[in-house]
Amino acid sequence: xxxxxxATFAALADPTRRAILARLAAGEATxxxxxxxxxxxxxxxxxxxxxxxxxxxxxxxxxxQRRPCRLQAGPLREATAWLAEYRDHWxxxxxxxxxxLDELRAADDPGPRGGEAP
Amino acid sequence: xxxxxxATFAALADPTRRAILARLAAGEATxxxxxxxxxxxxxxxxxxxxxxxxxxxxxxxxxxQRRPCRLQAGPLREATAWLAEYRDHWxxxxxxxxxxLDELRAADDPGPRGGEAP
DNA sequence: ACTGTTTATAACCTCTCGGTTCAATAACCA
DNA sequence: TGGTTATTGAACCGAGAGGTTATAAACAGT
Numbered sequence: 001x002x003x004x005x006x007a008t009f010a011a012l013a014d015p016t017r018r019a020i021l022a023r024l025a026a027g028e029a030t031x032x033x034x035x036x037x038x039x040x041x042x043x044x045x046x047x048x049x050x051x052x053x054x055x056x057x058x059x060x061x062x063x064x065q066r067r068p069c070r071l072q073a074g075p076l077r078e079a080t081a082w083l084a085e086y087r088d089h090w091x092x093x094x095x096x097x098x099x100x101l102d103e104l105r106a107a108d109d110p111g112p113r114g115g116e117a118p
Numbered sequence: 119x120x121x122x123x124x125a126t127f128a129a130l131a132d133p134t135r136r137a138i139l140a141r142l143a144a145g146e147a148t149x150x151x152x153x154x155x156x157x158x159x160x161x162x163x164x165x166x167x168x169x170x171x172x173x174x175x176x177x178x179x180x181x182x183q184r185r186p187c188r189l190q191a192g193p194l195r196e197a198t199a200w201l202a203e204y205r206d207h208w209x210x211x212x213x214x215x216x217x218x219l220d221e222l223r224a225a226d227d228p229g230p231r232g233g234e235a236p
Numbered sequence: 237a238c239t240g241t242t243t244a245t246a247a248c249c250t251c252t253c254g255g256t257t258c259a260a261t262a263a264c265c266a
Numbered sequence: 267t268g269g270t271t272a273t274t275g276a277a278c279c280g281a282g283a284g285g286t287t288a289t290a291a292a293c294a295g296t
Contacts, residue, residue, distance in 0.1 A: 005130075005131075006133060009128075010131035012127040012201075013123075014283090014284085016284095025204060030243090041287080042242090043244075043245085064293060065241065065242040065243065065291095065294075067243065071204070073204075077205060080198060080201045080202065082136075083130075083198045085143075086189070086194055087194045087198055132253090148272080149272070158255070161257085161274075162255055164274060164275090165255085168274090169253095183263045184263095185273065
């Protein structure tokens with residue numbers, strides 16, 4: 001089930017790519033501009049950009065030889081929506097209940113810890 | 119720079135793991151309960167759970183032989199915070215500006231393509 | 237037409253990921 | 267004690283990620 005979220009989260013999982021997005025938040029930039037601050041080759045950056053593009057997180061124009069990159073908001077909305085679902089629901093509700101139940105259960109059934117094993 | 123966000127987003131990038139989290143949102147569950155709906159071996163699920171655990175997205179108890187899993191909210195907050203930064207800022211602001219500039223630029227410089235686009 | 241700049245491709249390497257199977261551990265049950 | 271259940275661990279495999287270097291392609295300027 002290759003959904004969009006797969007590509008989005010996978011793209012965001014790399015620190016270089018998150019840094020590129022951060023850089024792009026200040027406005028569009030060319031490949032060499034984006035590559036400059038990183039200690040890696042330009043083709044490596046091109047690969048990262050391709051990942052970001054296929055995830056829909058950036059789009060690219062064409063100005064002469066340059067391929068300026070700019071951010072794209074769509075996928076982030078999906079991702080945030082997915083996360084918000086959880087952060088709001090169980091973070092507040094089930095979480096505490098489960099922990100309480102767990103404490104009760106632990107008190108009820110002491111278990112085999114301690115020095116009683118031979 | 120192995121930050122928390124790396125592990126969090128990487129963990130969320132897999133559909134099986136997201137499904138596991140979705141399942142866990144309804145309350146804690148054991149490994150076999152979690153493995154049941156999936157068409158893969160139970161050790162595979164154990165691996166996924168280990169990924170989720172190391173990302174801090176779940177925590178595990180011990181009840182007899184069972185290792186019940188429950189959700190953990192912390193990392194999701196970080197992730198949402200990171201996403202919100204972008205979704206709010208450039209999604210609304212720079213995005214439209216850049217697109218307008220791009221249209222202007224395209225109209226100004228028709229470029230070397232054969233048939234003029236309608 | 238040549239030269240330099242910008243970007244993408246190709247080929248390669250290594251490491252991790254997601255999956256498998258088979259075996260080992262841990263705890264309950266009789 | 268032995269047997270069953272729940273879970274992890276180890277060894278392995280194929281595919282893909284992330285990096286490299288070297289090369290090609292597109293365009294600008296002279």
